Amino acid sequence: MVQMIDEIETVGTNRNITGRKKKERKLNKSEEKYRNAYFRMVFLQKLIAHDIKNVFNSIISLQYLGSLYNNNNKELSKILENIKGAIQRGGVLIDNVRKLSFLESSKITLKKVEVNKILTSSINFVHSSFPVLDIKINIKPLDKKFYVQANELLSDVFDNILLNGVKHHDNSKIEILIKMYGCRNYNKDFLKFEFIDNGKGIPDKKKNLIFQNAFEKDTILNSGGLGLILVNFIVKNYSGYIWIEDKVKGNYSKGSNIIILIPEAK
Numbered sequence: 001m002v003q004m005i006d007e008i009e010t011v012g013t014n015r016n017i018t019g020r021k022k023k024e025r026k027l028n029k030s031e032e033k034y035r036n037a038y039f040r041m042v043f044l045q046k047l048i049a050h051d052i053k054n055v056f057n058s059i060i061s062l063q064y065l066g067s068l069y070n071n072n073n074k075e076l077s078k079i080l081e082n083i084k085g086a087i088q089r090g091g092v093l094i095d096n097v098r099k100l101s102f103l104e105s106s107k108i109t110l111k112k113v114e115v116n117k118i119l120t121s122s123i124n125f126v127h128s129s130f131p132v133l134d135i136k137i138n139i140k141p142l143d144k145k146f147y148v149q150a151n152e153l154l155s156d157v158f159d160n161i162l163l164n165g166v167k168h169h170d171n172s173k174i175e176i177l178i179k180m181y182g183c184r185n186y187n188k189d190f191l192k193f194e195f196i197d198n199g200k201g202i203p204d205k206k207k208n209l210i211f212q213n214a215f216e217k218d219t220i221l222n223s224g225g226l227g228l229i230l231v232n233f234i235v236k237n238y239s240g241y242i243w244i245e246d247k248v249k250g251n252y253s254k255g256s257n258i259i260i261l262i263p264e265a266k
Contacts, residue, residue: 055090058129059083065131082128108237112265113154115146115180115191122158130166135174137162146180147265148191153234154262160227161258165197174198182264190240190261201252207244228258238262 066079123137148154165176179194202210210228235242240262247255 055086058086058125061129061131062086086125086128108151110149110151110238112147113150115148115154118155119158119178122155122162125159126162126166129163133166133174134172135166135176137176137178139178139180141180144180146182146191148238148262149265150238150262157231157234157260160231161195161260164227164258165195165199165256168202169197169199171198183261185241185261189264189266191264193258193260193262195258195260196247196255197257198247198255201246201254201256202244203252210244231260235260235262 062079062083066076066083119139123139126137127135162176166174175198177194177196179192179196181192183190183192210232232242240260242258242260245257245259246252247257
């Protein structure tokens with residue numbers, strides 16, 4: 001009888017311990033959920049400040065250019081049209097940030113997207129954002145259409161990669177080569193992008209920091225590459241991959257090669 005009581009007490013104690021551990025795990029998950037929500041909020045706030053500033057810089061540059069052509073109606077009309085496009089892009093950006101805030105908690109809808117049109121639009125945006133800079137952006141191959149499984153946020157991927165290549169630059173002539181070709185990785189067909197620039201490059205330490213968890217506080221404050229953090233976040237939601245290599249292996253100061261894999265759409 002005594003042995004039976006001891007066994008019952010042991011079972012009861014084990015159940016209490018198990019129940020307490022379950023509660024602790026549940027509490028830890030809840031704390032992690034709210035901590036990630038806070039970091040996501042901070043990230044999105046900084047994202048808005050970062051990318052809206054790019055749009056405003058574009059408008060300011062175009063306004064200055066307009067003042068130089070105030071006697072040339074044709075050129076002025078063209079500049080005003082570019083200003084209108086920059087403002088519209090700012091509105092689209094705000095919509096995209098709103099969508100991003102739901103990316104972790106809801107399943108996003110992907111569709112077949114033509115890459116060439118979106119990439120051409122992003123290139124035009126970069127040229128209009130920095131009209132006085134000598135920027136040369138080439139696409140290889142130029143005459144072949146490519147399609148991926150993505151959505152409207154793909155334009156923000158291209159915008160931020162190209163703007164990063166232009167802004168972090170010391171050379172008088174800015175050169176970016178974009179390569180696109182199909183490849184097979186992880187038993188899946190991808191479209192591979194290479195964005196090769198001749199800028200200042202990214203040190204290895206910062207490369208790793210950019211592609212850590214996008215909502216970690218230290219990453220947000222110290223990476224210096226908020227636009228690339230956004231790119232990383234979107235590409236992952238496409239079930240894609242992204243990493244950075246040196247243009248010249250072993251010498252980051254010669255420029256960067258940002259490589260992206262996005263599932264191909266047939």
